[in-house]
Amino acid sequence: MPQNTPSFIAYDALVDLLQAVFTRAGTSDSVARTLAQNCAGAERDGSLSHGLFRIPGYLGSLKSGWVDGCAVPEVEDVAPGFVRVDACNGFTQPALAAGTPLLLEKLAENGVALIAIRRSHHFGALWPDVEPFARRGLVALSMVNSFACVAPVGGRKPVYGTNPIAFAAPRAGEDPLVFDQAASALANGDVRIAAREGRMLAPGSGIDREGQPTGDPAAILNGGALLPFGGHKGAAIALMIEILSAALTGGNFSFEVDWSKHPGAETPVTGQILILIDPERGTSGGFAARVETLLDRVIDAGQPRLPGDRRYALRRASARDGIPVDGALLRDLQRMAGR
Ligand code: NDP
Ligand code: PYC
Known part of the structure; x- marks a missing residue:
C-alpha cells in the first residue's frame, strides 16, 4: 500500500467508509458493519497488522468467492452451557454476534458458558471479541486457529x-x-x-525452506515458516488452540485450509471458541479487587505497563485527534467505497 503523509479520521467516519467498501464488495449490510467496526477499531487501537492493512485480503477473499459475505449463521443450543454456531462459510464476528444472546442466557443460568464456532473466517484481532464481555463484568477467554504457517518445534513444515x-477480565474502575x-x-x-x-525480524523468529533459523521475513514467507513463541511451550499452546478451535468446534485445522482454487483469498476458514465466566460466582463480590491487588503488585515489581495499556492510550489519542491514516491509503479506500 502507498505511503504518504497521514490524514486524521474520526472512528465513526472510518467505520462508515469501511462499511461502504465492504458493502460494495458484496457483503450484507450487517456483515459490512461488523467487519468495519472490527477493522476500524484495530486501526484506532494500533493493532496495525489487523487494521486497514487487511482490507485487500478481505476483498480478495470476497472477490474470489472463497468466503460468503452474506452468510447467515446458524445458532444451535446443544447443552446447558454450550452454544454451537455454524458460520456457514461467513466471517466469524457476525457468527459470534449471532450466538451471543443465547450465550449470555446460558451464562446467567450456569455462571459459565462456551460458544463453539465453525466454518468461520477470522481475519481480525481477537481482543474485540473479548473486551466487550469484560466491560459487562465477565471473564472471557477466546482462541482461533488460522492457516498453516507455523512449524512445530524441531519441524521443517508449517x-x-x-x-x-x-x-x-474486568477491573475496578x-x-x-x-x-x-x-502463539x-x-x-x-x-x-x-x-x-x-x-x-529484518529477530533472529530465529522463523525458519527458511531448508529448516534453518532465520529473521528474514521473505525467507519465512517464501517456503519457510514462523516458529511458535517460547519454543516447546508456545508450541504446546498452538497445539491446544488447534484442538479447541478446530477439533472441538468441527472446524478445519489450520493445515486443512486449502484456498488454492481461490486466487487472492486470504481469510482462513477454521473455528473459534470463546468461554465466558461470571467471576462473581467464584468470589461473591471480591473479584475485581483481587485483580487490582495482583496488578498493583506487578507494576510495583517494575513491569512498566500492563497488556492493553498501549491500545487504550492510542484509543484515547484517536478520540482526541482522530485516527492517523496514510493519506494515499485513505484516498484508495474512498475510491473503493465509490466516493
Ligand atoms: P503482541 O506481541 O504485539 O502483543 C501481545 C500482547 O502483549 C498484547 O496484549 C499486548 O498489549 C501485550 N504487550 C506487548 N508488549 C507488552 C509489554 N511490553 N508489556 C506488557 N504487555 C505487552 O501481539 P501479537 O503480535 O502476538 O498479535 C498481534 C495481533 O494479531 C493480535 O491482535 C492477534 O489477535 C492478531 N492475530 C490474529 C490472528 C487471526 O487468525 N485472526 C492470527 C494471529 C494474530 P498491547 O496491545 O497493549 O500492546
Ligand atoms: O496475522 O497471523 C496473522 C493472521 C492470520 C490470520 C489472520 N491474521
Missing part, C-alpha cells in the same frame, strides 16, 4: 496457524485487563509488514 489467544497474542513469535501480518518495509 502445521499450526499463528493461533491467537485473548483473555479479558479501569478499562478491562486484556491480552491478545499469537507464534509474531503474527503473520507483522511478518508481511516487515517484508514490505524491508525490515
Whole structure:
C-alpha cells in the first residue's frame, strides 16, 4: 500500500467508509458493519497488522468467492452451557454476534458458558471479541486457529496457524485487563509488514525452506515458516488452540485450509471458541479487587505497563485527534467505497 503523509479520521467516519467498501464488495449490510467496526477499531487501537492493512485480503477473499459475505449463521443450543454456531462459510464476528444472546442466557443460568464456532473466517484481532464481555463484568477467554504457517518445534513444515489467544477480565474502575497474542513469535501480518518495509525480524523468529533459523521475513514467507513463541511451550499452546478451535468446534485445522482454487483469498476458514465466566460466582463480590491487588503488585515489581495499556492510550489519542491514516491509503479506500 502507498505511503504518504497521514490524514486524521474520526472512528465513526472510518467505520462508515469501511462499511461502504465492504458493502460494495458484496457483503450484507450487517456483515459490512461488523467487519468495519472490527477493522476500524484495530486501526484506532494500533493493532496495525489487523487494521486497514487487511482490507485487500478481505476483498480478495470476497472477490474470489472463497468466503460468503452474506452468510447467515446458524445458532444451535446443544447443552446447558454450550452454544454451537455454524458460520456457514461467513466471517466469524457476525457468527459470534449471532450466538451471543443465547450465550449470555446460558451464562446467567450456569455462571459459565462456551460458544463453539465453525466454518468461520477470522481475519481480525481477537481482543474485540473479548473486551466487550469484560466491560459487562465477565471473564472471557477466546482462541482461533488460522492457516498453516507455523512449524512445530524441531519441524521443517508449517502445521499450526499463528493461533491467537485473548483473555479479558474486568477491573475496578479501569478499562478491562486484556491480552491478545499469537502463539507464534509474531503474527503473520507483522511478518508481511516487515517484508514490505524491508525490515529484518529477530533472529530465529522463523525458519527458511531448508529448516534453518532465520529473521528474514521473505525467507519465512517464501517456503519457510514462523516458529511458535517460547519454543516447546508456545508450541504446546498452538497445539491446544488447534484442538479447541478446530477439533472441538468441527472446524478445519489450520493445515486443512486449502484456498488454492481461490486466487487472492486470504481469510482462513477454521473455528473459534470463546468461554465466558461470571467471576462473581467464584468470589461473591471480591473479584475485581483481587485483580487490582495482583496488578498493583506487578507494576510495583517494575513491569512498566500492563497488556492493553498501549491500545487504550492510542484509543484515547484517536478520540482526541482522530485516527492517523496514510493519506494515499485513505484516498484508495474512498475510491473503493465509490466516493
Ligand atoms: P503482541 O506481541 O504485539 O502483543 C501481545 C500482547 O502483549 C498484547 O496484549 C499486548 O498489549 C501485550 N504487550 C506487548 N508488549 C507488552 C509489554 N511490553 N508489556 C506488557 N504487555 C505487552 O501481539 P501479537 O503480535 O502476538 O498479535 C498481534 C495481533 O494479531 C493480535 O491482535 C492477534 O489477535 C492478531 N492475530 C490474529 C490472528 C487471526 O487468525 N485472526 C492470527 C494471529 C494474530 P498491547 O496491545 O497493549 O500492546
Ligand atoms: O496475522 O497471523 C496473522 C493472521 C492470520 C490470520 C489472520 N491474521
